[in-house]
Amino acid sequence: MMRVDGRTLRCTDVVTVAGTDGPLRVDVPPAAMRAAEDGWRLAEDLSTRRVVYGRTTGVGANKEDTVTTDDSTEHGLRLLRSHAGGSGDVMAPGQVRGMMLIRLNQLVAGRSGISPVLIEALATALRAGALPLVHRLGAIGTGDLAPLAETALALAGERPWSERGVPPVPVHGGDALAFMSSNAATLAEATLAALRLDTLTKAGHAVAALSYIALDGNPEAYATPVHQARPHAGQVECAGQMRRLLGMHSTPKPGGRIQDPFGLRAFPQVQGPALDAIRSLRDVLTIEINASTENPMISVEHGDAYHHAHFHTAYVSAALDHARATVHQVAELSAARLGDLVEPEFTGLRPFLAAGPPGSSGVMILEYVAHDALTELRHAALPVTLGTAVVSRGIEDHASFSTQAARAATKACGAYTQLLACELVAAVRALRMRAADLVELPVREAYEQACAVLDPSLEDRPLTDDIARAAGILDLLARI
Numbered sequence: 001m002m003r004v005d006g007r008t009l010r011c012t013d014v015v016t017v018a019g020t021d022g023p024l025r026v027d028v029p030p031a032a033m034r035a036a037e038d039g040w041r042l043a044e045d046l047s048t049r050r051v052v053y054g055r056t057t058g059v060g061a062n063k064e065d066t067v068t069t070d071d072s073t074e075h076g077l078r079l080l081r082s083h084a085g086g087s088g089d090v091m092a093p094g095q096v097r098g099m100m101l102i103r104l105n106q107l108v109a110g111r112s113g114i115s116p117v118l119i120e121a122l123a124t125a126l127r128a129g130a131l132p133l134v135h136r137l138g139a140i141g142t143g144d145l146a147p148l149a150e151t152a153l154a155l156a157g158e159r160p161w162s163e164r165g166v167p168p169v170p171v172h173g174g175d176a177l178a179f180m181s182s183n184a185a186t187l188a189e190a191t192l193a194a195l196r197l198d199t200l201t202k203a204g205h206a207v208a209a210l211s212y213i214a215l216d217g218n219p220e221a222y223a224t225p226v227h228q229a230r231p232h233a234g235q236v237e238c239a240g241q242m243r244r245l246l247g248m249h250s251t252p253k254p255g256g257r258i259q260d261p262f263g264l265r266a267f268p269q270v271q272g273p274a275l276d277a278i279r280s281l282r283d284v285l286t287i288e289i290n291a292s293t294e295n296p297m298i299s300v301e302h303g304d305a306y307h308h309a310h311f312h313t314a315y316v317s318a319a320l321d322h323a324r325a326t327v328h329q330v331a332e333l334s335a336a337r338l339g340d341l342v343e344p345e346f347t348g349l350r351p352f353l354a355a356g357p358p359g360s361s362g363v364m365i366l367e368y369v370a371h372d373a374l375t376e377l378r379h380a381a382l383p384v385t386l387g388t389a390v391v392s393r394g395i396e397d398h399a400s401f402s403t404q405a406a407r408a409a410t411k412a413c414g415a416y417t418q419l420l421a422c423e424l425v426a427a428v429r430a431l432r433m434r435a436a437d438l439v440e441l442p443v444r445e446a447y448e449q450a451c452a453v454l455d456p457s458l459e460d461r462p463l464t465d466d467i468a469r470a471a472g473i474l475d476l477l478a479r480i
Helices: 011-016 030-046 069-083 094-108 117-130 144-157 175-180 184-214 225-230 234-245 267-289 314-341 364-380 402-434 446-454 464-472 475-478
Strands: 085-092 134-135 162-163 295-298 304-306
Touching: 011 094, 011 117, 011 184, 011 267, 030 117, 030 295, 030 304, 069 144, 069 175, 094 117, 094 144, 094 162, 094 267, 117 144, 144 175, 144 475, 184 234, 184 267, 184 314, 184 402, 184 446, 184 475, 225 234, 225 364, 234 267, 267 314, 314 364, 314 402, 364 402, 402 446, 402 464, 402 475, 446 464, 446 475, 464 475
Parallel strands: none
Antiparallel strands: 085 134, 295 304
């Protein structure tokens, strides 16, 4: 049962719903529906007594145009129809489900002034597993206008459903802007990407630990006194995880070198900022998915409507930019460790971990795949917050581009997955060739999980399947 009350939705709830194909058990407490109905009644009353943007006026540069009470319903439908101009590819089903859940949660907070009938219709669609046909393009981080307009028109029976469907409901005059005034689609994609990055960085500890053993690393870089001297939270956490995975409970034996390459030695200092950035991103998203962002905000407590800019998602775009940039740095270290793993000076094995006749290439191709993925990640890590937009005849003269930042985060997840998979394939191969003794180390579980899916043959052969299988167990490694 998924409880949706406008206050307590978690990022993990969004991921759970996004990954559920079919009907959902959604519980909206009666108190939340009563609060939403109170907000709707107040909004209807205020519209007869004062100017309320989007209800008694047009939107954007049309904010000075007055809408009569007699025309309010048609005005609302015109707004939805005109804004339902999404384009490009169809949005992924998981993102659509996440969008619907987040929007429902925001609406039952009771500050949108939207009709309870439309709220209940959205909840019914989630319960039925119905998905509106929604396009990806149509937002710049100041409200997911096109995707949400398409969703509202599906609920009204004017647009198609991509899966299942629910009976149409009427759209009241003030419902249009109230329903569109959210970044729920962007938040859904951002949340899915954030939790995926969280999983990948956790898996990165296990992958790096396996490389550490294959490279006969120096444990001093992870020692408790070192990180107590500069106790950034993420850095301390990373060093602690490495000590745990490598069984460093007492004074460990010295490594093979006085100082390791940066891929091992600087791992806590580079992984730490990524852990902190992803944690901060999750905190931002937790606030956003439970926030009342509708403009205007209808406050039953104060008996009034407030015009504001909660539709602007600078917090989200900045947090996403930060997370992608830090993950890119961690990915660079993964590529560096892969370079070390194919170097005989570090492993004592043949170049490229080859095992066949002289001239065998071994895992040479992994570096090319890894650096191809790293280049994609580098492009995805470029900040979106350096740009802006001026639209609606100059009235709306800034944009956060959080939508584009979320898309870039999705791409970053895919690229980082490939990098870690390449490193994992090489590390496991090196450990197999060295017959490393992992009996007493917690990271042995990661080695066994990888050995169970990776082809043990060492002759020159395509490694495509190995990379895919390594990518497929990263979720398991994250939990070790």
